[in-house]
Amino acid sequence: MSDSTHDRWVRAQSLFEDRAYREAIVLLRELVEDPGDVVHALTEVRLLLARSYYHSALLGPAIEAAREVLAADPGEAYAHLLIGRSLQRQSKREEAEPHMKLAELLGGYTA
Numbered sequence: 001m002s003d004s005t006h007d008r009w010v011r012a013q014s015l016f017e018d019r020a021y022r023e024a025i026v027l028l029r030e031l032v033e034d035p036g037d038v039v040h041a042l043t044e045v046r047l048l049l050a051r052s053y054y055h056s057a058l059l060g061p062a063i064e065a066a067r068e069v070l071a072a073d074p075g076e077a078y079a080h081l082l083i084g085r086s087l088q089r090q091s092k093r094e095e096a097e098p099h100m101k102l103a104e105l106l107g108g109y110t111a
Helices: 005-017 021-033 036-055 059-072 077-089 093-107
Strands: none
Touching: 005 021, 005 036, 021 036, 036 059, 036 077, 059 077, 077 093
């Protein structure tokens, strides 16, 4: 008997909470490719994927995943924060600045 997509989503969230980010990435990538019964939460899945990449120091994929979140929801403050912080960690402060400002304006997140 295989896990349902909902079971994999719950397990990915648990792995993230346990700081097993790379393991969470595997499940989250599968869910993005085949969202099944969590299709209603696809933006949340992508955001958790971006966060998992960020915490794994996979900054390029974190930015890409956060941009996918913004394509679906341009007002998602945390996605802007992830892009901004990822760019800062890459010493791209000027590119990061607009995202950091949007994160603060949209969600109250500060650097």
